[in-house]
Structure formats: structure tokens, C-alpha cells
Amino acid sequence: MPAAGRVVVVGQGYVGLPLAMRAAEVGFDVVGFDVDRVRVDRLAEGDSYVGDIGAARLAAALTSGRYRPSADPRDLADFDLAVITVPTPLRDGAPDLSYIEDAARLLAAHLRAGACVILESTTYPGTTDELVAPILQEGSGLVPGADFHLGYSPERINPGDPNATLEGTPKVVSGIDAASLARVQAFYDEIVVRTVPVSGTREAELTKLLENTFRHVNVALVNELAMFAADLGIDVWEAIDAADTKPFGFMRFEPGPGVGGHCLPIDPSYLAWKVRDELGAPFRFVELANDINDFMPEYVVRRLGAGLHDRGRTLEGARVLLLGLAYKPETGDAREAPALRIAERLARLGASVRAADPYVVDEVHGLDPAIGLVRVDLDPDEVAAADAVVVVTPHAAFDLEMVVTHARYVLDTRRRVPAAPNVEHL
Ligand SMILES: NC(=O)c1ccc[n+]([C@@H]2O[C@H](COP(=O)([O-])OP(=O)(O)OC[C@H]3O[C@@H](n4cnc5c(N)ncnc54)[C@H](O)[C@@H]3O)[C@@H](O)[C@H]2O)c1
Numbered sequence: 001m002p003a004a005g006r007v008v009v010v011g012q013g014y015v016g017l018p019l020a021m022r023a024a025e026v027g028f029d030v031v032g033f034d035v036d037r038v039r040v041d042r043l044a045e046g047d048s049y050v051g052d053i054g055a056a057r058l059a060a061a062l063t064s065g066r067y068r069p070s071a072d073p074r075d076l077a078d079f080d081l082a083v084i085t086v087p088t089p090l091r092d093g094a095p096d097l098s099y100i101e102d103a104a105r106l107l108a109a110h111l112r113a114g115a116c117v118i119l120e121s122t123t124y125p126g127t128t129d130e131l132v133a134p135i136l137q138e139g140s141g142l143v144p145g146a147d148f149h150l151g152y153s154p155e156r157i158n159p160g161d162p163n164a165t166l167e168g169t170p171k172v173v174s175g176i177d178a179a180s181l182a183r184v185q186a187f188y189d190e191i192v193v194r195t196v197p198v199s200g201t202r203e204a205e206l207t208k209l210l211e212n213t214f215r216h217v218n219v220a221l222v223n224e225l226a227m228f229a230a231d232l233g234i235d236v237w238e239a240i241d242a243a244d245t246k247p248f249g250f251m252r253f254e255p256g257p258g259v260g261g262h263c264l265p266i267d268p269s270y271l272a273w274k275v276r277d278e279l280g281a282p283f284r285f286v287e288l289a290n291d292i293n294d295f296m297p298e299y300v301v302r303r304l305g306a307g308l309h310d311r312g313r314t315l316e317g318a319r320v321l322l323l324g325l326a327y328k329p330e331t332g333d334a335r336e337a338p339a340l341r342i343a344e345r346l347a348r349l350g351a352s353v354r355a356a357d358p359y360v361v362d363e364v365h366g367l368d369p370a371i372g373l374v375r376v377d378l379d380p381d382e383v384a385a386a387d388a389v390v391v392v393t394p395h396a397a398f399d400l401e402m403v404v405t406h407a408r409y410v411l412d413t414r415r416r417v418p419a420a421p422n423v424e425h426l
Contacts, residue, residue: 003027003190005080010103012039012069014333015120015155016085017050018166021057024067026190032069033076043069051331051359052159076110081187088121095124095270097131104132108139116149116183122208122267124274128152128201129176144176151175151184152201154208160330170194174204212267213286218253219264220289223296226255226426237415237425255426257392257413258296258338260327265336297341304388304411307424311409313387316350321386323378324393325357325364332359339392340367347371358397380406391416
């Protein structure tokens with residue numbers, strides 16, 4: 001039997017849009033609410049700005065009549081269940097929960113007895129019951145638990161990875177009480193293959209931060225190892241490949257130019273902030289991982305400078321072609337991307353910087369416009385004209401064989417290019 005009920009997804013970004021699509025597909029009547037009118041207009045016209053949601057899927061949801069994008073708060077009226085998927089950035093190193101607060105205030109004005117609100121945004125433990133619950137109560141006059149259900153369920157999407165679907169990935173669910181948990185779980189049982197209940201919202205909030213901190217710390221470990229190995233003259237990639245043959249007790253992580261996106265550079269700091277705020281203690285693993293991963297773009301620039309020096313060139317005046325601006329392959333998401341820091345640093349050192357990225361089509365936010373980054377298509381002339389080509393984000397669309405054939409010097413930060421006299425790996 002198809003699911004039924006009015007669902008509102010507040011925030012139609014990388015997380016909210018896929019959820020809204022899936023909810024409409026299983027039978028809910030969905031309002032995809034966003035404060036960004038331009039985004040809402042694009043969605044209404046069938047123009048998806050989220051790489052994982054193709055035009056055909058969006059069109060099918062729109063024509064089904066079960067998905068309606070909206071920037072009009074009146075469309076929130078009479079919702080049965082609302083999910084908050086708004087950004088949770090850092091501002092000056094501290095969590096910025098203002099988007100969640102705004103979303104909760106908005107929902108409070110439309111909250112009815114018997115409805116359910118679920119937070120999905122990544123945040124520190126305590127946000128659902130300490131921040132969201134009081135805002136909903138104050139704005140609605142209804143009591144969380146007694147009058148409406150409230151829960152937290154972290155998102156696990158992996159943008160750009162077609163194998164990691166929302167529906168195929170187990171989802172952790174929680175509620176502020178048993179009835180809320182049952183309601184939240186019942187909703188996601190319609191959405192995903194398996195739900196994983198935990199005893200409280202704080203455990204669910206911590207689960208998400210644990211997952212991302214684990215990744216962040218392990219990426220930092222191999223990054224630091226890669227830097228030492230280069231100085232020791234040892235091939236770190238070969239060691240990683242060899243260690244990866246161990247069937248237990250080892251998990252593969254790869255070095256790279258630094259971490260980006262909305263998760264690794266930010267989420268662990270939410271946890272570190274909470275630990276420092278409540279316990280007065282530093283979360284040393286997170287701080288160390290931040291130090292190492294933040295240094296990687298600078299390290300790439302230093303390696304490039306050394307590589308150019310070996311070839312009788314200097315960074316100053318060099319023409320450098322960056323391959324990939326997005327923070328990971330097969331996405332157009334350049335938020336916090338290390339490529340931006342690399343481009344800025346190179347430009348400040350006097351290099352002329354060009355970049356090819358077929359996925360990053362919108363304006364790149366967070367990049368200093370003064371550096372005059374030139375966006376180009378990847379072709380043999382562009383490669384041959386560069387003093388150095390840096391593989392930052394190895395999108396499958398890049399013809400790396402062509403790059404090696406025509407490049408004078410390639411610095412490959414991800415070891416996607418086979419070894420050759422003109423190729424160096426990080
Ligand atoms: N992108 C990921 O891979 C990923 C994975 C897991 C979790 N998350 C978490 O999910 C949350 C959302 O991330 P995202 O990547 O989808 O962000 P996003 O920037 O892609 O989308 C957020 C959307 O929310 C809208 N918005 C902001 N304030 C709003 C408000 N008050 N009401 C309605 N809409 C509002 C924005 O206009 C934007 O369209 C964050 O907490 C993030 O950490 C992201």
C-alpha cells in the first residue's frame with residue numbers, strides 16, 4: 001500500500017531534495033520548501049541543481065502531483081510530518097544553528113497536535129531536545145512528546161556515488177520518547193531499506209558525528225603518512241595497497257589534497273565545540289586531524305613548487321592547470337574544496353591558474369575573485385600549454401591518458417595517473 005500523508009521537507013539541497021523525491025515516490029504528498037526562490041523556481045521548471053537527482057526523476061515527481069516545490073510558508077499548513085534539512089555551517093569556528101532555528105520557528109507556526117517533526121541536519125548532540133523542542137513549543141503552544149512527535153535521523157547520502165542510494169542505505173532513527181521514535185521509524189521504514197533505532201536523539205546525533213569524525217581522522221592519518229613517506233622516499237600508495245589485502249583490522253583510506261564538502265571540514269568541529277563547551281576539554285583527535293587536513297592544500301603547492309624547481313621553473317610566472325574544483329569526484333560541489341585553497345595560494349605566489357571542471361557549472365562560492373581563476377575545458381592544447389597539471393579531483397570524465405601524453409609535468413594528488421617520467425604522485 002502506498003504511504004499517505006502530507007510531508008514537508010524544509011531545505012531542498014543535497015539532502016532535502018533526494019528525500020523529498022523519495023517520499024513522493026513512495027506515495028506521500030510532499031512540499032519541498034526552500035527559502036531560496038531561485039532554487040524553487042528552478043525545481044518547478046524541472047531543472048535540478050543537485051547532481052544525484054536527474055531531470056527525469058524530478059519531472060516524474062512533478063507530474064505525479066505528489067511533489068511541489070515552494071517558497072511560500074502557507075504551503076506548510078496542515079503538515080503531518082516535517083523534516084528539517086537545512087545547512088549547519090561553522091561561523092568563526094563555532095556551530096551556526098541559525099538555519100535550524102529559522103526552520104523550527106517556521107514549522108512551529110504550522111504545527112498541529114499529532115504531527116511529527118524530524119531534524120536531519122548534522123549537528124552536535126543535544127540540538128533536537130535543547131534547541132528545536134523549545135522553539136517548536138514556544139511557537140505552537142504544543143508540548144513536545146505530549147502533543148506532537150519529535151525526533152532526529154542523520155543523513156548518510158554520498159553525493160556522486162550511484163551505488164549509495166538513499167533508499168538502500170540503513171538509516172539511524174530516534175525520538176525524544178518511545179512514541180516519537182515509533183513515528184519516526186514508521187516514516188523512514190517507508191523510505192529506506194532498513195531503519196536502525198537508537199535510544200535517544202543524542203545518540204543519533206552523535207552517531208553522525210562519529211561516522212564523519214572517523215573518516216576525518218583516518219584521512220588525516222594517511223595524509224600525514226604520505227608527507228613523511230615522500231620525504232623518506234617510500235611509496236605510500238604501494239603500502240596502502242599492500243595493507244588493504246589484509247582481510248580484517250584494516251580499512252582503506254587514501255591521501256589527497258585535503259578535505260572538502262559540507263561534512264568532513266565541519267562536522268568533527270561541531271563535536272569538538274560541544275566537548276569544549278560542556279566539558280572544557282579539547283577533542284585532540286579532531287584538532288590534530290583539522291591541522292593536518294587543513295595543511296594539505298599548502299603541501300600540494302609546496303610539492304608543486306619543488307617539482308617545478310626540478311624542471312628549471314618557478315611557481316612565480318608558471319602556468320598551472322588544475323583538474324577538478326569539486327571536493328570529490330562526480331559532484332559539482334565545490335564547498336570548502338581544497339582546490340580553491342590551492343588556486344588561491346598558487347595565484348598569490350605569482351602563478352597563472354586555470355581550472356577545468358565540467359561539473360562545477362555555477363559560480364564558485366568561497367573563492368577569492370581577485371585571483372582571477374580562468375575556467376577552461378580540458379583539451380590537449382590546454383594541457384600542453386601548462387607548465388604543470390595538478391590532478392586535484394579525478395572526475396571520470398577527465399581523459400587522464402591524454403593529459404599524460406601532452407603534459408610537461410603532472411602532479412597527481414590522487415594517484416589516478418599511472419607512473420611516468422613526467423608524473424609525480426602525492
Ligand atoms: N551534502 C551532504 O553530503 C550531506 C550529507 C549528510 C548530511 N548533510 C547535512 O545535511 C544538512 C543540509 O546539507 P545540504 O548539503 O543539503 O545543504 P544545501 O546547502 O545543499 O541545502 C540546504 C538548503 O536549505 C535551504 N534553507 C536554508 N535555510 C532555510 C530555511 N530556514 N527554510 C527553508 N530552507 C532553508 C537553502 O536555501 C538550501 O537550498 C547539513 O546539516 C549537512 O551537514 C549533508
